[in-house]
Amino acid sequence: MSHIVFFLVPGVHLLDLAGPAQVFFAAADFGHPYTLGYVAEQPQVPSAQGLPLLARLDWPELGPEDLIVVPGWRAPTLADSPAIGTASLQALKNHHARGGTVASVCAGAEALGQAGLLDGRRCTTHHDVQEELALRHPGATVVRDVLFTADDRVVTSAGIASGIDLALHLIATRHGPAVGAKVARNMVVYARRNGHEPQASAMFRHRSHLDDTVHRAQDLIDARFAEPLPLPSLAAAVGVSERTLTRLFTRATGGLTPLRYQQTLRLERAEHFISHGATVEAAARSVGFEDPRMLRRLRARPAS
Known part of the structure:
Protein backbone atom coordinates (compact mmCIF):
# COMPACT_ATOMS: atom_id res chain seq x y z
CA MET A 1 0.00 0.00 0.00
CA MET A 187 -14.77 9.02 -12.64
CA VAL A 188 -16.56 9.66 -15.96
CA VAL A 189 -13.66 11.73 -17.30
CA TYR A 190 -11.90 11.65 -20.63
CA ALA A 191 -8.23 10.79 -20.81
CA ARG A 192 -6.98 13.84 -22.69
CA ARG A 193 -4.07 14.09 -25.12
CA ASN A 194 -1.10 15.76 -23.44
CA GLY A 195 -0.42 18.72 -25.72
CA HIS A 196 2.20 17.93 -28.37
CA GLU A 197 3.15 14.68 -26.63
CA PRO A 198 1.42 11.67 -28.18
CA GLN A 199 -0.94 9.69 -26.01
CA ALA A 200 0.73 6.53 -24.77
CA SER A 201 -1.89 3.89 -25.45
CA ALA A 202 -4.98 3.03 -27.44
CA MET A 203 -6.48 2.07 -24.09
CA PHE A 204 -6.75 5.84 -23.56
CA ARG A 205 -7.23 7.08 -27.12
CA HIS A 206 -10.38 5.04 -27.68
CA ARG A 207 -11.97 5.44 -24.25
CA SER A 208 -13.43 8.92 -24.72
CA HIS A 209 -17.05 7.74 -24.82
CA LEU A 210 -19.82 6.88 -22.35
CA ASP A 211 -21.13 3.60 -23.80
CA ASP A 212 -21.05 1.14 -20.90
CA THR A 213 -21.44 -1.93 -23.11
CA VAL A 214 -18.40 -0.95 -25.15
CA HIS A 215 -16.40 -0.10 -22.04
CA ARG A 216 -17.11 -3.59 -20.65
CA ALA A 217 -16.02 -5.15 -23.93
CA GLN A 218 -12.86 -3.04 -23.90
CA ASP A 219 -12.15 -4.11 -20.32
CA LEU A 220 -12.15 -7.74 -21.48
CA ILE A 221 -9.99 -7.04 -24.52
CA ASP A 222 -7.55 -4.90 -22.50
CA ALA A 223 -7.03 -7.70 -20.01
CA ARG A 224 -6.77 -10.54 -22.57
CA PHE A 225 -5.61 -8.96 -25.82
CA ALA A 226 -2.95 -11.63 -26.39
CA GLU A 227 -5.58 -14.39 -26.33
CA PRO A 228 -8.05 -15.45 -29.04
CA LEU A 229 -11.27 -13.48 -28.43
CA PRO A 230 -13.97 -14.65 -30.87
CA LEU A 231 -16.69 -12.09 -31.46
CA PRO A 232 -19.49 -14.48 -30.35
CA SER A 233 -17.80 -15.03 -26.98
CA LEU A 234 -17.12 -11.33 -26.51
CA ALA A 235 -20.71 -10.40 -27.36
CA ALA A 236 -22.07 -13.04 -25.00
CA ALA A 237 -19.84 -11.78 -22.18
CA VAL A 238 -21.34 -8.27 -22.40
CA GLY A 239 -24.88 -9.47 -23.05
CA VAL A 240 -25.59 -8.30 -26.60
CA SER A 241 -25.66 -9.79 -30.08
CA GLU A 242 -22.58 -9.87 -32.29
CA ARG A 243 -24.16 -7.37 -34.67
CA THR A 244 -25.10 -5.00 -31.85
CA LEU A 245 -21.65 -5.15 -30.29
CA THR A 246 -19.94 -4.42 -33.60
CA ARG A 247 -22.29 -1.50 -34.27
CA LEU A 248 -21.88 0.02 -30.78
CA PHE A 249 -18.13 -0.58 -30.71
CA THR A 250 -17.54 0.99 -34.12
CA ARG A 251 -19.60 4.04 -33.24
CA ALA A 252 -17.99 4.59 -29.82
CA THR A 253 -14.37 4.15 -30.92
CA GLY A 254 -14.52 6.16 -34.13
CA GLY A 255 -14.55 3.27 -36.56
CA LEU A 256 -12.75 0.36 -34.86
CA THR A 257 -14.23 -3.11 -34.70
CA PRO A 258 -13.45 -5.21 -31.59
CA LEU A 259 -10.89 -7.17 -33.65
CA ARG A 260 -9.19 -4.03 -34.93
CA TYR A 261 -9.05 -2.66 -31.38
CA GLN A 262 -7.44 -5.90 -30.17
CA GLN A 263 -4.94 -5.78 -33.03
CA THR A 264 -4.08 -2.18 -32.13
CA LEU A 265 -3.27 -3.21 -28.56
CA ARG A 266 -1.19 -6.14 -29.80
CA LEU A 267 0.68 -3.89 -32.20
CA GLU A 268 1.52 -1.34 -29.52
CA ARG A 269 2.79 -4.03 -27.18
CA ALA A 270 4.81 -5.65 -29.97
CA GLU A 271 6.41 -2.29 -30.80
CA HIS A 272 7.44 -2.02 -27.15
CA PHE A 273 9.13 -5.43 -27.29
CA ILE A 274 10.85 -4.60 -30.59
CA SER A 275 12.14 -1.29 -29.23
CA HIS A 276 13.73 -3.27 -26.39
CA GLY A 277 15.59 -5.61 -28.73
CA ALA A 278 13.10 -8.38 -29.53
CA THR A 279 12.84 -9.71 -33.07
CA VAL A 280 9.60 -9.28 -34.99
CA GLU A 281 9.02 -13.02 -34.70
CA ALA A 282 9.49 -13.06 -30.92
CA ALA A 283 7.36 -9.96 -30.45
CA ALA A 284 4.60 -11.45 -32.57
CA ARG A 285 4.52 -14.61 -30.45
CA SER A 286 4.51 -12.60 -27.22
CA VAL A 287 1.38 -10.66 -28.15
CA GLY A 288 -0.57 -13.58 -29.55
CA PHE A 289 0.08 -13.57 -33.30
CA GLU A 290 0.58 -17.08 -34.64
CA ASP A 291 2.07 -15.73 -37.88
CA PRO A 292 4.60 -12.86 -37.72
CA ARG A 293 3.47 -11.80 -41.19
CA MET A 294 0.32 -10.35 -39.59
CA LEU A 295 2.44 -8.17 -37.33
CA ARG A 296 4.48 -6.99 -40.31
CA ARG A 297 1.30 -6.05 -42.16
CA LEU A 298 -0.03 -4.14 -39.16
CA ARG A 299 3.25 -2.28 -38.72
CA ALA A 300 3.04 -1.15 -42.35
CA ARG A 301 -0.55 0.07 -41.93
CA PRO A 302 -1.21 3.75 -41.01
CA ALA A 303 -1.75 4.23 -37.26
CA SER A 304 -5.30 4.29 -35.88
Whole structure:
Protein backbone atom coordinates (compact mmCIF):
# COMPACT_ATOMS: atom_id res chain seq x y z
CA MET A 1 0.00 0.00 0.00
CA SER A 2 1.36 3.41 -0.99
CA HIS A 3 0.90 6.69 0.86
CA ILE A 4 -0.27 9.78 -0.99
CA VAL A 5 0.40 12.90 1.09
CA PHE A 6 -1.08 16.24 0.07
CA PHE A 7 0.78 19.29 1.36
CA LEU A 8 -1.79 22.05 1.86
CA VAL A 9 -1.01 25.75 1.62
CA PRO A 10 -3.49 28.44 2.75
CA GLY A 11 -5.80 29.37 -0.12
CA VAL A 12 -5.56 25.91 -1.66
CA HIS A 13 -7.91 25.31 -4.60
CA LEU A 14 -10.35 22.53 -3.78
CA LEU A 15 -10.27 20.94 -7.25
CA ASP A 16 -6.46 20.93 -7.28
CA LEU A 17 -6.74 18.75 -4.18
CA ALA A 18 -9.95 16.77 -4.73
CA GLY A 19 -9.26 15.76 -8.34
CA PRO A 20 -6.02 13.83 -7.73
CA ALA A 21 -7.31 12.55 -4.38
CA GLN A 22 -10.35 11.04 -6.10
CA VAL A 23 -8.15 9.30 -8.69
CA PHE A 24 -6.10 7.51 -6.05
CA PHE A 25 -9.20 6.81 -3.97
CA ALA A 26 -10.91 5.24 -6.99
CA ALA A 27 -7.85 3.09 -7.74
CA ALA A 28 -8.60 1.15 -4.57
CA ASP A 29 -11.73 -0.24 -6.25
CA PHE A 30 -9.47 -1.97 -8.76
CA GLY A 31 -7.15 -3.61 -6.24
CA HIS A 32 -4.58 -0.85 -5.75
CA PRO A 33 -5.26 0.68 -2.34
CA TYR A 34 -3.70 3.96 -1.34
CA THR A 35 -3.61 5.72 2.02
CA LEU A 36 -4.38 9.43 1.65
CA GLY A 37 -2.95 11.94 4.11
CA TYR A 38 -2.95 15.72 4.47
CA VAL A 39 -0.13 17.78 5.97
CA ALA A 40 0.07 21.53 6.54
CA GLU A 41 1.87 24.09 8.65
CA GLN A 42 -1.33 24.83 10.57
CA PRO A 43 -4.06 22.45 11.77
CA GLN A 44 -6.86 24.18 9.82
CA VAL A 45 -6.22 25.41 6.29
CA PRO A 46 -8.61 27.84 4.57
CA SER A 47 -9.34 26.93 0.97
CA ALA A 48 -9.76 29.45 -1.82
CA GLN A 49 -13.43 28.49 -2.02
CA GLY A 50 -14.04 29.10 1.69
CA LEU A 51 -14.19 25.52 2.96
CA PRO A 52 -11.77 24.98 5.87
CA LEU A 53 -9.64 21.83 5.73
CA LEU A 54 -8.09 19.90 8.59
CA ALA A 55 -4.54 18.59 8.31
CA ARG A 56 -1.83 17.04 10.45
CA LEU A 57 1.26 19.04 11.34
CA ASP A 58 3.81 16.21 11.26
CA TRP A 59 4.99 14.33 8.17
CA PRO A 60 4.39 10.56 8.13
CA GLU A 61 7.27 8.24 7.43
CA LEU A 62 7.49 7.89 3.66
CA GLY A 63 9.32 5.49 1.36
CA PRO A 64 10.31 5.46 -2.32
CA GLU A 65 6.90 4.12 -3.40
CA ASP A 66 5.07 7.02 -1.77
CA LEU A 67 4.01 10.31 -3.33
CA ILE A 68 3.78 13.91 -2.15
CA VAL A 69 1.38 16.19 -4.03
CA VAL A 70 1.34 19.99 -3.65
CA PRO A 71 -2.01 21.37 -4.87
CA GLY A 72 -2.12 24.94 -6.12
CA TRP A 73 -3.46 27.98 -4.29
CA ARG A 74 -5.08 31.30 -5.05
CA ALA A 75 -2.71 34.27 -5.33
CA PRO A 76 -2.40 37.21 -7.76
CA THR A 77 1.13 36.14 -8.68
CA LEU A 78 3.59 33.49 -7.58
CA ALA A 79 5.52 36.20 -5.75
CA ASP A 80 2.38 36.78 -3.65
CA SER A 81 2.10 33.11 -2.67
CA PRO A 82 1.71 32.23 1.00
CA ALA A 83 5.03 31.70 2.75
CA ILE A 84 6.19 28.10 2.98
CA GLY A 85 8.47 27.19 5.87
CA THR A 86 11.98 25.86 5.47
CA ALA A 87 11.08 22.59 7.20
CA SER A 88 8.27 21.87 4.71
CA LEU A 89 10.48 22.61 1.72
CA GLN A 90 13.15 20.35 3.17
CA ALA A 91 10.57 17.57 3.57
CA LEU A 92 9.79 17.79 -0.14
CA LYS A 93 13.47 17.74 -1.03
CA ASN A 94 14.28 14.88 1.34
CA HIS A 95 11.48 12.69 0.01
CA HIS A 96 12.75 13.08 -3.55
CA ALA A 97 16.35 12.45 -2.45
CA ARG A 98 15.25 9.16 -0.88
CA GLY A 99 13.78 7.99 -4.18
CA GLY A 100 10.21 9.23 -3.79
CA THR A 101 8.06 11.13 -6.26
CA VAL A 102 6.94 14.73 -5.74
CA ALA A 103 4.12 16.27 -7.78
CA SER A 104 2.40 19.62 -8.09
CA VAL A 105 -0.83 21.00 -9.50
CA CYS A 106 -1.06 24.52 -10.89
CA ALA A 107 0.76 27.06 -8.66
CA GLY A 108 2.04 24.20 -6.51
CA ALA A 109 5.04 24.13 -8.87
CA GLU A 110 6.27 27.21 -7.02
CA ALA A 111 6.75 25.12 -3.86
CA LEU A 112 8.78 22.59 -5.83
CA GLY A 113 10.82 25.43 -7.26
CA GLN A 114 11.53 26.83 -3.80
CA ALA A 115 12.64 23.36 -2.73
CA GLY A 116 15.12 23.29 -5.63
CA LEU A 117 13.37 20.39 -7.34
CA LEU A 118 12.77 22.17 -10.66
CA ASP A 119 16.41 22.95 -11.38
CA GLY A 120 17.53 21.12 -14.51
CA ARG A 121 14.12 19.57 -15.03
CA ARG A 122 11.11 20.03 -17.29
CA CYS A 123 7.99 21.39 -15.58
CA THR A 124 4.73 23.18 -16.23
CA THR A 125 2.08 25.18 -14.38
CA HIS A 126 -1.05 27.24 -15.05
CA HIS A 127 -0.74 29.27 -18.24
CA ASP A 128 -1.27 32.53 -16.31
CA VAL A 129 1.96 32.08 -14.33
CA GLN A 130 4.20 30.09 -16.69
CA GLU A 131 6.33 33.11 -17.55
CA GLU A 132 6.69 34.09 -13.92
CA LEU A 133 7.67 30.55 -12.94
CA ALA A 134 10.40 30.61 -15.60
CA LEU A 135 11.71 33.93 -14.30
CA ARG A 136 11.64 32.91 -10.65
CA HIS A 137 13.36 29.56 -11.33
CA PRO A 138 15.69 30.06 -14.31
CA GLY A 139 17.23 26.62 -13.84
CA ALA A 140 13.92 25.00 -14.79
CA THR A 141 12.64 24.31 -18.30
CA VAL A 142 9.01 25.45 -18.29
CA VAL A 143 7.01 23.59 -20.94
CA ARG A 144 3.96 25.29 -22.43
CA ASP A 145 0.80 23.72 -23.83
CA VAL A 146 0.97 20.40 -22.00
CA LEU A 147 -1.27 19.02 -19.27
CA PHE A 148 1.61 17.61 -17.24
CA THR A 149 5.32 16.84 -17.31
CA ALA A 150 7.31 14.07 -15.64
CA ASP A 151 11.06 14.39 -15.20
CA ASP A 152 13.12 12.31 -12.76
CA ARG A 153 10.28 11.74 -10.27
CA VAL A 154 9.23 15.40 -10.36
CA VAL A 155 5.76 15.60 -11.89
CA THR A 156 4.00 18.90 -12.52
CA SER A 157 0.63 19.74 -14.05
CA ALA A 158 -1.02 22.81 -15.51
CA GLY A 159 -4.15 24.47 -14.17
CA ILE A 160 -6.82 23.11 -11.83
CA ALA A 161 -8.45 20.06 -13.52
CA SER A 162 -5.15 18.94 -15.07
CA GLY A 163 -4.32 17.45 -11.67
CA ILE A 164 -6.70 14.65 -12.62
CA ASP A 165 -4.71 14.00 -15.80
CA LEU A 166 -1.49 13.97 -13.78
CA ALA A 167 -2.89 11.46 -11.29
CA LEU A 168 -4.26 9.22 -14.07
CA HIS A 169 -0.80 9.29 -15.67
CA LEU A 170 0.78 8.16 -12.40
CA ILE A 171 -1.78 5.36 -12.00
CA ALA A 172 -1.17 4.20 -15.57
CA THR A 173 2.59 4.33 -15.07
CA ARG A 174 2.47 2.33 -11.85
CA HIS A 175 -0.25 -0.19 -12.68
CA GLY A 176 -0.61 -0.14 -16.47
CA PRO A 177 -2.82 1.83 -18.86
CA ALA A 178 -5.75 -0.56 -18.42
CA VAL A 179 -6.05 0.41 -14.75
CA GLY A 180 -5.71 4.08 -15.65
CA ALA A 181 -8.50 3.71 -18.20
CA LYS A 182 -10.75 1.98 -15.64
CA VAL A 183 -10.22 4.75 -13.11
CA ALA A 184 -10.96 7.40 -15.75
CA ARG A 185 -14.13 5.56 -16.67
CA ASN A 186 -15.11 5.25 -13.01
CA MET A 187 -14.77 9.02 -12.64
CA VAL A 188 -16.56 9.66 -15.96
CA VAL A 189 -13.66 11.73 -17.30
CA TYR A 190 -11.90 11.65 -20.63
CA ALA A 191 -8.23 10.79 -20.81
CA ARG A 192 -6.98 13.84 -22.69
CA ARG A 193 -4.07 14.09 -25.12
CA ASN A 194 -1.10 15.76 -23.44
CA GLY A 195 -0.42 18.72 -25.72
CA HIS A 196 2.20 17.93 -28.37
CA GLU A 197 3.15 14.68 -26.63
CA PRO A 198 1.42 11.67 -28.18
CA GLN A 199 -0.94 9.69 -26.01
CA ALA A 200 0.73 6.53 -24.77
CA SER A 201 -1.89 3.89 -25.45
CA ALA A 202 -4.98 3.03 -27.44
CA MET A 203 -6.48 2.07 -24.09
CA PHE A 204 -6.75 5.84 -23.56
CA ARG A 205 -7.23 7.08 -27.12
CA HIS A 206 -10.38 5.04 -27.68
CA ARG A 207 -11.97 5.44 -24.25
CA SER A 208 -13.43 8.92 -24.72
CA HIS A 209 -17.05 7.74 -24.82
CA LEU A 210 -19.82 6.88 -22.35
CA ASP A 211 -21.13 3.60 -23.80
CA ASP A 212 -21.05 1.14 -20.90
CA THR A 213 -21.44 -1.93 -23.11
CA VAL A 214 -18.40 -0.95 -25.15
CA HIS A 215 -16.40 -0.10 -22.04
CA ARG A 216 -17.11 -3.59 -20.65
CA ALA A 217 -16.02 -5.15 -23.93
CA GLN A 218 -12.86 -3.04 -23.90
CA ASP A 219 -12.15 -4.11 -20.32
CA LEU A 220 -12.15 -7.74 -21.48
CA ILE A 221 -9.99 -7.04 -24.52
CA ASP A 222 -7.55 -4.90 -22.50
CA ALA A 223 -7.03 -7.70 -20.01
CA ARG A 224 -6.77 -10.54 -22.57
CA PHE A 225 -5.61 -8.96 -25.82
CA ALA A 226 -2.95 -11.63 -26.39
CA GLU A 227 -5.58 -14.39 -26.33
CA PRO A 228 -8.05 -15.45 -29.04
CA LEU A 229 -11.27 -13.48 -28.43
CA PRO A 230 -13.97 -14.65 -30.87
CA LEU A 231 -16.69 -12.09 -31.46
CA PRO A 232 -19.49 -14.48 -30.35
CA SER A 233 -17.80 -15.03 -26.98
CA LEU A 234 -17.12 -11.33 -26.51
CA ALA A 235 -20.71 -10.40 -27.36
CA ALA A 236 -22.07 -13.04 -25.00
CA ALA A 237 -19.84 -11.78 -22.18
CA VAL A 238 -21.34 -8.27 -22.40
CA GLY A 239 -24.88 -9.47 -23.05
CA VAL A 240 -25.59 -8.30 -26.60
CA SER A 241 -25.66 -9.79 -30.08
CA GLU A 242 -22.58 -9.87 -32.29
CA ARG A 243 -24.16 -7.37 -34.67
CA THR A 244 -25.10 -5.00 -31.85
CA LEU A 245 -21.65 -5.15 -30.29
CA THR A 246 -19.94 -4.42 -33.60
CA ARG A 247 -22.29 -1.50 -34.27
CA LEU A 248 -21.88 0.02 -30.78
CA PHE A 249 -18.13 -0.58 -30.71
CA THR A 250 -17.54 0.99 -34.12
CA ARG A 251 -19.60 4.04 -33.24
CA ALA A 252 -17.99 4.59 -29.82
CA THR A 253 -14.37 4.15 -30.92
CA GLY A 254 -14.52 6.16 -34.13
CA GLY A 255 -14.55 3.27 -36.56
CA LEU A 256 -12.75 0.36 -34.86
CA THR A 257 -14.23 -3.11 -34.70
CA PRO A 258 -13.45 -5.21 -31.59
CA LEU A 259 -10.89 -7.17 -33.65
CA ARG A 260 -9.19 -4.03 -34.93
CA TYR A 261 -9.05 -2.66 -31.38
CA GLN A 262 -7.44 -5.90 -30.17
CA GLN A 263 -4.94 -5.78 -33.03
CA THR A 264 -4.08 -2.18 -32.13
CA LEU A 265 -3.27 -3.21 -28.56
CA ARG A 266 -1.19 -6.14 -29.80
CA LEU A 267 0.68 -3.89 -32.20
CA GLU A 268 1.52 -1.34 -29.52
CA ARG A 269 2.79 -4.03 -27.18
CA ALA A 270 4.81 -5.65 -29.97
CA GLU A 271 6.41 -2.29 -30.80
CA HIS A 272 7.44 -2.02 -27.15
CA PHE A 273 9.13 -5.43 -27.29
CA ILE A 274 10.85 -4.60 -30.59
CA SER A 275 12.14 -1.29 -29.23
CA HIS A 276 13.73 -3.27 -26.39
CA GLY A 277 15.59 -5.61 -28.73
CA ALA A 278 13.10 -8.38 -29.53
CA THR A 279 12.84 -9.71 -33.07
CA VAL A 280 9.60 -9.28 -34.99
CA GLU A 281 9.02 -13.02 -34.70
CA ALA A 282 9.49 -13.06 -30.92
CA ALA A 283 7.36 -9.96 -30.45
CA ALA A 284 4.60 -11.45 -32.57
CA ARG A 285 4.52 -14.61 -30.45
CA SER A 286 4.51 -12.60 -27.22
CA VAL A 287 1.38 -10.66 -28.15
CA GLY A 288 -0.57 -13.58 -29.55
CA PHE A 289 0.08 -13.57 -33.30
CA GLU A 290 0.58 -17.08 -34.64
CA ASP A 291 2.07 -15.73 -37.88
CA PRO A 292 4.60 -12.86 -37.72
CA ARG A 293 3.47 -11.80 -41.19
CA MET A 294 0.32 -10.35 -39.59
CA LEU A 295 2.44 -8.17 -37.33
CA ARG A 296 4.48 -6.99 -40.31
CA ARG A 297 1.30 -6.05 -42.16
CA LEU A 298 -0.03 -4.14 -39.16
CA ARG A 299 3.25 -2.28 -38.72
CA ALA A 300 3.04 -1.15 -42.35
CA ARG A 301 -0.55 0.07 -41.93
CA PRO A 302 -1.21 3.75 -41.01
CA ALA A 303 -1.75 4.23 -37.26
CA SER A 304 -5.30 4.29 -35.88
